[in-house]
Amino acid sequence: MRLLFLGDVVGRSGRAALLETLPKLRERYAADFVVVNGENSAGGFGISEVILTELLDAGADVVTTGNHIWDQREALVFIERYDRLLRPVNFPAGTPGKGAGLFKAANGADVLVVNALGRVFMSDLDDPFRAVEDELAACGLKLGADAILIDFHAEATSEKQAMAHFVDGRATAVIGTHTHVPTADEQVLNGGTAYISDAGMCGDFDSVLGMDKEEPISRFLTKIASRRFAPSKGAATVCGVGIEVDDATGLARAIAPIRLGGRLSQAEPAFWLEEA
Structure with a gap:
């Protein structure tokens, strides 16, 4: 099985690049299942229903989120209508939506x-550790799920690494999101779980984490907010990872970065291109 994960979509630039690129990538990589983190897709803050449907129509099987999930207040309502939109599983009981789901891949x-x-x-x-443990106990690898992908939206790399080792051998992949900067530590852990500290963003990297540079710089200099953060509108890089899954075990055989377009160095999973 081939899993494709694309990192935080930031603003109009990131969204446009993702919507143009994703259908081509699904075909190019023969991806069986695609997850996109869309929590910054609406002007850099949250996700709207219109944008969610655009991401799904472009080829995302599931859209994950993070701490900005409720920035667009309408999400509190429409999330109940979309099983394929997830919010963090460790929100308190009674929070709208759900944090996990079992979905059908293209290969069945x-x-x-x-x-x-x-x-x-x-x-x-x-x-989050107990919340993830509960989900794995309810639907374990090869005991209910053929593959398990965890989007861990977190700031600290230590917490992300701890989560990966916590589930090593029990999940296919732990993909870090939130910091918007792609890391170079993609690896398959000893137990067979693929991991990267951050998949990076789909956004303009001539920016501060996808935002126009002037306001973040001003705040660092003055400690005063002069205006709202606004997404940078330059050419976006589409960032993520490709994961090759062993169908017999549900564990990862390989993981590799994806960086396409924009200003970052370009990268694609060689193990998929060699088979094309």
Whole structure:
């Protein structure tokens, strides 16, 4: 099985690049299942219903989110109508929507996707480790799911690495999101779980984390907010990872970065291109 994950979509530039690129990537890589983190897709803050349907129509099987999930207040309502939109699983009981789901891949496999939010330097939600453990206990690898992908939306790399080792051998992949900067630590852990600290963003990297540079720089210099952050509108790089899954075990055989367009160095999974 081939899993494709694309990182935080930021603003109009990132959204346009993702919508143009994703259908081509699904075909180019023969991807069986695609997850996109869309929590910054609406002007850099949250996700709207219109944008959600655009991402799904472009080829995303599931859209995950993070700490900005409720920035667009309409999400509190429309999330109940879309099983394929996830919010972090460790929000308190009674929060609209759901944080995990079992979805059908193009090859017929059942893929469990879990979206969790870290707590270090973030909002103090319920324990993400126990929340993820509950989901794995309810639908384990090869005991209910053919593959398990966890989007861990967190600030601290230590917390992300701890989560990956916590589920190593019990999940196909733990993909870090939130910091918008792609890391170079993609690897398959000892137990067979693919991991990267951050998949990066789909956005303009001539920016500060996808935002126009002037306001963030001003705030660092003056400690005063003069206006709202606004997404940068330059050419976007589409960032993510490709994961090759062993169908017999549900564990990862390989993981590789994806960086296409924009100003970053370009990268694609060689193990997929060689087979094309």
